[in-house]
Amino acid sequence: MSPIELNKRQDTILQIVKENGPITGEQIAERLNLTRATLRPDLAILTMAGYLDARPRVGYFYSGKKTMTTASESMMNLKVGDFQSLPVVVSENMTVYDAIVQLFLEDVGTLFVVDDQSYLQGVLSRKDLLRTSIGTQELTKIPVHIIMSRMPNIVYCKKTDSLIGAAKKLIERQVDSLPVVNETEKGLEIVGRLTKTNVTKAFISLAETHDL
């Protein structure tokens, strides 16, 4: 089967690195007027597929040739940290009404709930909020901790976990997103959000960068 071509942004990144490498991710982002975080998935997948080489503290350079990494090898190497999104966090005492507003303002499907020390306490999905909305008129009075799914039943992952392992958790537990956390002695610090959309984007990138 013929490969799907690199997407436009990936092509542009390759061009920039060809002409300017070694160049840091930060510098590539600057040239494209994007943040380093936005570029992270493309850089991870281009490196994984062998188009680019990355040296710590030096930057990216064009490898000159595509290595023979298979899509399945690359897939096993993808990490949560390269594909995660920013988390949207609310306090346990926020009202259900305000949480719904937040869901729309931030354009996400899941909110993570934290205590006053910012440790993960629960998760609120779209349907958690909908269910409460059709069941009561008191949305401005009920705090979200009453209706959220709570610890210790929250399924989460870490930045360094494999993307495929996290994807399995999403499917097996039938949830739309996982908090990405740092485990500390005091609790779980939220550092990201991994959604089915992040996994789907990684899947498309694999097709774009490998001969399938």
Ligand code: ADP
């Ligand atoms: P929705 O309910 O909108 O379809 P989900 O499938 O993500 O969205 O959520 C299903 C249920 O699982 C909800 O009650 C939600 O609170 C809970 N939930 C969502 N994400 C997690 C998670 N990472 N860990 C534990 N429970 C979760």
